[in-house]
Amino acid sequence: MFTLLITKKIMKPESGKPGPDRTDGPRIAGDTNGAVSLDSLPGGGGGTVTSIGGDSTPLRQRLMELGITIGSDIRVVRKAPFGGPIEIAVRGYRLSLRRAEARTVMIDTGV
Amino acid sequence: MAGGRNPDGRAGGASGGPIPPIAVVGNPNSGKTAIFNALTGLRQKVANYPGVTIEKKEGRARLPDGSEVVLIDLPGTYSLFPHSPDELIASEVVLGRYPATPVPGKVLCVVDASNLERNLYLATQLIDHRIPVVIALNMIDVAEAGGITIDIGRLSEELGVPVLPTAASSGRGIPELKAALAGGANGEPAARLFELPEAAQRECTLLEGELLRLYGFRPAVAHHEAVSLLSSSPEAADTTGRSPSAPAINDEELLARVKTARDKLDFLGIDRQSVFIEGRYARIRQICEKCVSTNGFAGRRLSDALDRVLTHRVWGFLIFMALMTVMFIGVFTWAEYPMQFITAGFDSLGAIVSDTMPPGDLRDLLVRGVIAGVGAVVTFVPQILALFFFISILEDSGYMSRAAFIMDKVMGKVGLHGKAFIPLLGSFACAIPGIMATRTIESGKDRMVTMMIAPLMSCSARLPVYTLLIAAFIPHYLILGFLPLQGLTMAAMYVLGIVMALAMALLFKKTLLRGKKLSFVMELPPYRMPSPRSIGMIMLDRGLVFLKNAGTFILGVSIILWFLSAYPKVDGATPQEQLEQSYAGRAGKLIEPAILPLGFNWKIGIGLIGSLLQREVFVSTMGTIFNIGNDGDPESGVSLQERMVRDRDPETGVNSFSVLTAICLMIWYALSMQCMSTVAIVRRETAGWKWPVILIAYMTILAYTFTFLVHQGGLLIGMG
Missing domain, CATH: 1.10.287 (Helix Hairpins)
Structure with a gap:
């Protein structure tokens, strides 16, 4: 799982349309057949990040700076009751985010 | 050290002047402040909070080469590209462009060894900015206990900067860290660490x-x-x-x-x-x-086990409620004995002064102005200490972020962020640290709403007012044989503040501060044993700030009030007439028409005026006024409460206070904005007068309306 990250290439000329009007849909990064949004995973579920949506928003920036980058492994630890935030494990630590925020992160569960 | 030599002659400052300061940065929960404390000890310059926010804490450390250097403790941050106002301060100081702060000569980056990857993000950013960095690989003991082994020599080589293993809690590695900070041997990092396309x-x-x-x-x-x-x-x-x-x-x-x-x-x-x-x-x-x-994942096993209970959908809420209850009961019961002790101390001090000094204005000033006024406020130090004791344990242990995690949905119902819970809880101790704690809320609008309602939380400065009035006017009575009426009245005041705060939050979110819900991206650090040292530091810090305030501001107000209530002298007047004729009495009478519908007479008016800037002054004002107004011997041991109960208008024979008056006064103090320091801090945090003015206006209207309704309603049902 470690080597995956290092060989990861950031430049993907074929995946982005030129120009600033590029959409913020999930960019193709390997096989995304099994990709689901992070909020839809059950507690205990996990996988590899395939994309972080929301274009160039500050939220996207922060999520990436906190280690939720393409190729990183994420596991859902628990979900707060009544539709509250979810707790995830990423890069060896725990982070909480609201479900709406988790929706922007696409996960390849490997199934 | 005088002259501030730079040992190896390297141009540290612009002109060989004082040694440039060292900025201490790090991720939140990296133990940055613990390292700062370990390096500087008690030699810290704690920012004074009336009017000055604690933006940066400075301390001095003596380094092994004999030089003395200033360290600046910066707010925790994850990145040099900030997302919140406190992160902005950290990055601006590090980049050397924060107003009135010299460019740091070095940056000490505190890195959590048990959470290395994410912590190295900030450290490598600093290196890539070519900022001279020393890394403290902190909590190395936690990492080792969790089965993480770090090749420190290799890490230092890879990063190109000195890396020193530390465990701030036990002091391990601190001398070595000081040695590494000394001198100017480590310059700018040689090269950027990662290659861009x-x-x-x-x-x-x-x-x-x-x-x-x-x-x-x-x-x-x-x-x-x-x-x-x-x-x-x-x-x-x-x-x-x-x-x-x-x-x-x-x-x-x-x-x-x-x-x-x-x-x-x-x-x-x-x-x-x-x-x-x-x-x-x-x-x-x-x-x-x-x-x-x-080797393995031993690190978080205990923390995870705790989390299974503490963030459980049922147990989590129950434990949260139980903890809050314990906290309040603890604050009130623990503080009771030291409070009685302090009161007795000030009483005997007053008695000694009365016995030893010849009667006259100076004795009056000392006994009735200074000792009675300051003593009444100093009594509340134990409560403040107890409250900060609990809050710092909750914060230090990592529970605060769990509380935010389980409360986010509930807080969201009134449009508040889960993180707002922490500043609001802190505001029960004092709105000033509470408002400062809102800096962790990234969204400007969410932060503003929290700031606007934080002063409605019943802070510890209201406690003296509640305590005095409840002790004097609410009878010792057990409802159903076990629920104390006095305690319930106190609880009702807290509930009133909370309910009003939530209602106002909703109102603000719907009107002035409309905006979409913002992010709740928050770290949940592993649970840690709170360090007695850091708890002690926080309590000491808060206690000193409060005492300093009592020694300056409150002392001044007490003296002025004594003067205003003792002058101009009327020959041959009874003490009661004297008070009425004094400057304070005249001011109280002047505002009486406005406050009479609330059930307050001119004597209470004096208290309201006196406490306009600081609500706890009400207690000392009452102490001053009813001491002077007392016909008999002021040192006869009649308590202030009794004097207030007995006090009546000599003409009409109507008592100054009834139970209804006391309730109305408590409501007034629960809702009104009588704290100059809070106004000052809001002005500073919002960089303008707009929000402080809104704050004063809405709270005054709220307090007046509510007190009016309760008083008139009370009269209708025959109270008072």
């Missing part, structure tokens, strides 16, 4: 050069601005990330160049936002693979 690197270097040429930025700032210009989208007005003190980058030619560079990178399909982040994390992963080995 060629096109991005080229544009970045070009832009840096232009910024250096056009604006004369230092290299770190030029790099910073180049990266943020390239990575932001043209339309994104990233207001939090922009420094208000940085010069506006508005050179037409440069902006055109930025646009071309962005277009070029976009055309190449480079994600300008992620390119600066993903490459860094990939490099960090490489470094960690070389330097870190783990």
Whole structure:
């Protein structure tokens, strides 16, 4: 799982349309057949990040700076009751985010 | 040290003047403040809070080479590209462009060894900004206990900067860290750590050069601005990330160049936002693979077990409620004995002074002004200490973020962020640290709402008022044989504040501060044993600030009030008549028509006026007024409560206070904005008078309306 990250290439000329009007849909990064949004995973579920949506928003920036980058492994630890935030494990630590925020992160569960 | 020599003669400051300070940065929960405390001990300059927010804490450390250096403790941050106002302060100081702060000669970056990857993000950013860095690999003991082994020599080699293992809680590695901070041996890091894709690197270097040429930025700032210009989208007005003190980058030619560079990178399909982040994390992963080995996942086992209970959907809520209850009961019961002790101390001090001094104005001033006034307020130090004791345990242990986690949905119902819970809870002790704690809320609007309602939480300064009035007017009575009426009245005041705060939050969110819900991205650190040292430091800090306040501001107000209530002298008047004729009595009478509908007479009016700037002054004012107004011997041991109960208007024979008056007064104090320090802090945090004025206006209207309704309603049902 470690080597995956290092060989990861950031430049993907074929995946982005030129120009600033590029959409913020999930960019193709390997096989995304099994990709689901992070909020839809059950507690205990996990996988590899395939994309972080929301274009160039500050939220996207922060999520990436906190280690939720393409190729990183994420596991859902628990979900707060009544539709509250979810707790995830990423890069060896725990982070909480609201479900709406988790929706922007696409996960390849490997199934 | 006088002269501030720079041991190896390296040009540390601009002109060989004082040694430039060392900025201490680190991720939240990295133990940064513990390292700062271990390095500086008690030699800290704690910011004074009336009017001054605790933006940076400074301390002095003596280094092994004999030099003394100033350390600046900065707010925790995850990145040099800030997302919240406190992160902005950290990055601005580090970049050397924070107003009235010298450019740091070095940066001490505190890194959590048990959470290395994410912590190295900030550290490598500093290195890539070519800022001279020393890394404290803190909580090395926690990492070792969790089965993480770090090759420190290798890590230092990979990063190109000194890395020192530390465990701030036990003091391990602190002497070595001091040695590494001494002198100027470690200069700027030699090289950037990670390579950008060629096109991005080229544009970045070009832009840096232009910024250096056009604006004369230092290299770190030029790099910073180049990266943020390239990575932001043209339309994104990233207001939090922009420094208000940085010069506006508005050179037409440069902006055109930025646009071309962005277009070029976009055309190449480079994600300008992620390119600066993903490459860094990939490099960090490489470094960690070389330097870190783990055996198993023992690290979080205990923490996870605790979390299964503490954030459980049922148990979590129940435990949360239980903890809050314990906290309040603890604050009231624990503080009771020391409070009685302090009261007795001030009483006997007053008696000694009365016995030893000849009667006259000076004795009156000392006994009735100074001792009675300050004593009444100092009595509340134990409560403040107890409250900060609990809050610092909750914070230090990591429970606070769990509380925010389970409360986010509930807080969301009134449009508040889960993180708002922490500042609001803190406001029960004092709105000032509470308002300062709102800096952790990233969204400006959410933060503003929290700031606006925080002063409605019944702070410890209201406690003296509640305690005095409840003890005097609410009977000792057990409802159903076990629920004390006095305690319930106290609880009702807290509930009133909370309910009003939530209602106002909703109102603000619907009107002045409308905005979409913002992010709740928050770290849940592993549970830790709170360190007695840091708890002690926080309690000491709060206690001293309060005492300093009592010794200056409250002392001054007490003396002025004594003067206003003792002068002008009327010959042959009874003490009662004297008070009525005094300046204070006249002012009280002047506002009586406005406050009579609330059930307050002119004597209470004096108290209201006296406590306009600080609500706890009400107690000392009452102490002064009813001491003077007392016909008999003021030292006869009749308590203030009894004097207030007995006090009546000599003409009408109507008592100054009834139970209804006492209730109305408590409601008034629960809802009104009588705290100059809070107003000052809000003005500072919002950089203007708009919000403080709104705060004063809405709270005064709220307090007047409610007190009026309760008083009139009370009269209708025959109370009072």
